[in-house]
Amino acid sequence: MMNTVKISIRQFTVLVMFYTIGTTILIIPSSLAADAEQNAWIAAIVGWLLGFIAVGLYILLSRLFPNMTLIEYTEKVFGKWLGNLFSLLFVIFSFIGASTVLFYMGNFMTTQVLPETPIESFTILFAGIIIMGLRLGLEVLARTAEILFPWFLILFMVSTLLLIPEIEIQKIQPIVEIGIKPIIKGALSFVGTASLPLIVFLMVFPAFVNNPKKAGKAFIIGNLLGGLFVIIITFLSISILGPDFSERNMYPSYALAKKINIGNFIQRVEILMAGMWFMTIFFKTSFYSYSFLKGLAQICGLKDHRPLALPYGIILVVYSLVVYPNVVYMMDFDSKIWVPYALTTCLFLPLIILGVGTIRGKMKK
């Protein structure tokens, strides 16, 4: 296969970071606080560490099959029919992922910012940019990430610095009260939202990265950085809003930004802070979409996935409107169904591929 598209190591790192932060920054403090209460930040750290296992697995897979995408080697390992069946599972996962993330974006806007505007106007506009990105291709997306990264960093640093005076350390005490179980549960939901969906990068990595040797390290660093941002937000949310208020808030990060008040002068800046997750959500949706389109194209044996982008976008918008019938369904799905679903598709499936692939490789020798 000809790989004319190449992205640099730095671009790849930033992409992984943005993708890890994704919607995690918006929703995870709340679900972590629900499980681990004042120890949510510990659960976040545990989840962050568990995330390395997932990334490690993906790197192992890529070592086994350099220059191939997930779809290609699934087919190689399992043959055409079984392979395509597994690939289809993965492709559907990407599609559901993309539409839920798009819904989060729209739901956030209609709940918090512009409640009277119909959700369609946000999802259509947002999907418009995503389609544009998909049609322009991977390189353009990667360069966009590189350009937006400093802006993200500035927003994040400013919001963190402005929030430091509000921290009340008593709110995270007592530190060791909650047992292991809730922490693991919280950590799993962290992994499920932040790290496991990184599987979509197996469509890009290592085949489309210009320095495959260093790409593994970049993958880890990207995940590490992204996780760090989420841990900081979780910590701030617990120590400023308290575990109880974080849990009840649908979007604790936004509630946090509302708290910013420096001398009654720098205040009400939350919508600027929302700019942070617009960036990260854009990349999360884009890469879910990219892996869906690329995957579908490869399953069907198409040379180029780009012509599929526009029809895909239309379906995505419609599906994002029906993927969750209401917000309570969304919360229920996220806390009960998403984690096992992500574990199946993003952990067990690659494990099987890795196992069978290794055995087959050895048999050939």
Next chain:
Amino acid sequence: MARKLFVFISCLLLLFPLTGCWNRRELNELGISVGIGIDKAEKGYRVSVQVVNPGEVTAGKTSGNRTPITLYEATGDTIFEAIRKITTISPRVIYLAHLRVLVIGESLAREGIEKPLDHFSRDHEVRTDFFIVIAKGSTAKDVLKVLTPIEKIPANKLYLSLETSQKVWAPTATVTLDELMTDIISEGKSPVLSAVKVTGGVEGQSQKNVEKIDPSGRLKYTGLAVFREDKLIGWLNEKESKGYSYIRDKVRNTVGTLVCPEGGKIGVEVTRSKTQVTGKMNNGKPQINIEIRMEENIGEVECQIDLTKRKTIEDLEKSAEQKVAAIMLGTIHKVQKSFKVDIFGFGEEIHRVDPTAWKTLKQNWDEQFTHLDINVKADVQIRRIGTVSNSFHKKEEE
């Protein structure tokens, strides 16, 4: 050419979705509410909203004979319904983002404030930076009806008064919505809110009130309201409220009185105050140690005392230590005896140091609280005595 035309047309089309006018609400369509009062109605709630009259608060061209604010009220089964119903009497939609104070009427507070508060935490327009106060001995509506001098907007006066008195006088508590909700839910701390009182009856309600040098109608903060879970159960007077502020480490600056050894009084200013509350499990029994460190300056001397001697200052420090300990213990005993709820957050302290013991203690914490072992230790340093040394009283009398 075709491409250029295409780009041009798409740009034109994009103007429509990108104007951002879908949800627009111009400033002159908003009824900016600064204060909200909630009272009990026969069915549901009576909500009174203090709305700014923009023409009267702008600098420069005010007509002068209209009030700076207007009060609208409506009743409804829910708060949400009542607020919307106000549009039948108000020309503008009530806009809540600039809310400064939420006043809750005493009779509603006695029945519980949990239910009416939900709307304020759920609605997207409401922020959490306003203060919540209880109208002592009146309805919330009466509180919002009083016109105030200096601050044209009464809700602003309520906000600033509370903030300032907390800063330099201490026996008030600035409680915001998120803090209140956390306290209501907490098993180891019961909420308190500041109480506000209306004086002067109906005279405060007309523009005439602010035309006088000494307005007859006034709004005044008087101590704190004590809650069991979300129900009002009693009041703390000013001195007890101060004790509460000391224990919760909310005192930044305040003024106190000391008694001279030979009669007469000395006024002192507390310039620094830091309280540390630590919990401990002592032979299976919870114990609370309160340690307060204060720095004071002497601000007024009304007796014969020789301030130039080191011994005098040491004695004064001792008597100040006893005084502040007595204030705190007085508050604690009052609350233990009459209210039997832990408003000081001692339960949370125990929770922090011994989570396992807390699991059994929290079952009947309020009961445990009434005979809790509490030790108070005070350390007062008098740093300065003002711009003069001994008072001129002495010479006069000799």
